[in-house]
Amino acid sequence: MSIKSFAAKIFAKRIVNKDSNWIDNPIEAQQKVFKTLITVARSTKFGKNHNFDDISSHADFVSNVPVRDFEALKPYVEFILNGQDDVLWPGKPIYFAKTSGTTSGAKYIPITEESIKNQVKASRNAILNYIHETGNAAFVDGKMIFLQGSPVLEEKNGIKLGRLSGISAHYVPNYLQKNRLPSWETNCIEDWETKVNEVIKETETQNMTVIAGIPSWVQMYFEKLQEKNQKKIGELFKNFQLFIYGGVNYEPYRAKFENLIGRKVDSIELFPASEGFFAYQDKQHEKGMLLLLDAGIFYEFIKADEFFDENPKRLTIKDVELDVNYVMIISTNAGLWAYNLGDTVQFISLHPFKVIVSGRIKHFISAFGEHVIAKEVEEAMRIAIKATDAMVNEFTVAPQTNPKNGLPYHEWFIEFEKEPIDENKFISILDESMQNQNSYYYDLIVGSILQTLKITKVKQNGFLELMKSRGKLGGQNKIQRLSNDRKLAEDLYQHLT
Structure with missing residues (x-):
């Protein structure tokens, strides 16, 4: 066992023990997050417009802060883009994550110093949790890859703009920099097909142990690798041990992946978005992802079949039930308030709180009243x-x-x-x-x-x-x-x- 893998096991144990505090006290953890968010943002433009000085309970919050999507938040975002301070959160965001919009073109999601720290910590803890559960830390000595967007960022009024995955590339810990692939130059390539071909050149002879990305794009990478080398991925990368993914359900891809790899590998499901990092898989042989309740995000939930009612009930974590389809509403230390993320979730455990992503509130089939998700x-x-x-x-x-x-x-x-x-x-x-x-x-x-x-x-x-x-x-x-x-x-x- 290397010094790095030994240290990873010790660190993993410490983090898992620390996390048990909020996992065992979830309601208190969310109450603390709620109070902190309201207190810190009281003097912002949004806080003043929505009477944060008078908010001391969830009921007060519901009365003063309506649920909104990006279209309703957009005027506040434009204030920030035009150079104003203290709009949604004290000071200015350090980034805007640029995502594809529906009716308004590109969306610019604020990321603050506080929120990016939570994103990075959640990514780290997902892997540390896996190490603690399985005892497997050998992969930290190999090469790791995340198929992601370009880290090249634009800038407007002192705020950097880019894709979340490109922003995240700037936060790879120093102790992993030598393990990280592809090179910075390759990561900066915008054309996806060109990038994948260069990634193949840089990785095909390396000791790859961890591969991460959206399944459909990792599949493309695997297929091109196999076509070029005429080998199963598990044969080409003999020490490939861990696949980390998010964004889509892995199950429809699993059989194809196992065929491409030639064997089974462990996997970790993540639930990240530009708006925050919400959950990760904490058990290899249990369904669902652990909802992160102390990570600067206050959660509300609205039953999906009531969402389009005039005044749907907004529930906190203490009121949710198993196997109900909920629209997830978030308030965050990036300055999103009662924000409709668009994702729907179902709780499959309440001790601890674990979710699966069931779909998008706008993505369903109900042409005949069937409500398929x-x-x-x-x-x-x-x-x-x-x-x-x-x-x-x-x-x-x-x-x-x-x-x-x-x-x-x-x-x-x-x-x-x-x-x-x-x-x-x-x-x-x-x-x-x-x-x-x-x-x-x-x-x-x-x-x-x-x-x-x-x-x-x-x-x-x-x-x-x-x-x-x-x-x-x-x-x-x-x-x-x-x-x-x-x-x-x-x-x-x-x-x-």
Whole structure:
């Protein structure tokens, strides 16, 4: 055992013991975060506009601070971009994380000195927690890679602008700098395909032990490596031990990854975003991610099926229930207040509080009142893949409301790496799983309002071609899992088999 791996085990034990304080006292931890956020931001423009001096309870907060998305927050962001101080948080943010907007173009999410420290600490603690649980620290002596955006940042009025993954590249700890790949120069390449090819050159002969990134883009890296070297990834990287991912559900990719690697490797799921780092997987053999309750973020939750009501109830951590689909609302030490992140979560444990990401509040199918969410289609796909020995590269689902013949249906656009032996069985299992998970969908099928789902096959690399045509290749970009309209579906018709 090296000195570095030995030290990592000792440090991991210390951090896990320290974290047990807030894990064992979650309500108190959130109350402390809430009071700190309100106290620190009282003299800001936002705090004065929303009567922070009069807020001493969650009920006060609900009365004074409405839930808002980026569109409603945008006027405050523009004050900051124009050079004003003390707008959402004391002083100015040190960064704006630039993300893709929906109706307003690019979104600029503030990141403060306090919030970036929490982001970095959460990333570190996720790995330390894994070391403590498994006793495996040997990987710290090998090379590590995170497939991420360019760390080159713009600047406006003294505030640096860039993608979150590019910002994070500036915070790799010194003790990991020698282990980190790719090189700074390669990381700065903007074109994703060019970058991946350069990453391959730099990594294919190295002792890679940890690889991290969004599964769909890591898959592309693995496929190109395998094509060039004619070896399984696990053979090429004999000491590859840990895959770290976030952004999408790994399960639809798992079979393909294990085939590319040639063996199983441990994995850690993360729940990061430009707005904050919310949770990480803390147990290798348990489902869900530990919600971080002492990390400068105060959480509220609104039941998804009540979210669009006029005055939906805003719950704190003490009021949540298991297996309910909630929209997650956050207030943070980056100056986001009652902010609708857009993600929906379900609690799968309340002792400690653990969540799974179930989808996006704007990404669902309910063209016929079925309220289908991402978690349901991903679980159905997992079951169908397992039962039919298929492999899937990517997929998305959309409603077909006006078919040429017969009843409406859900259309599944699937790019197969390996098609199922029995396609009818695959479809049957998909549809049966959807009916088992979603009673509304079941009623629509049984009541002959919908017909059984249909599959439309996308050609090899069809999803990649689509993303490239949209200028969204690589980085933090990912395919929308499902939608309530046909926009993505119609674009995919240009990429079918």
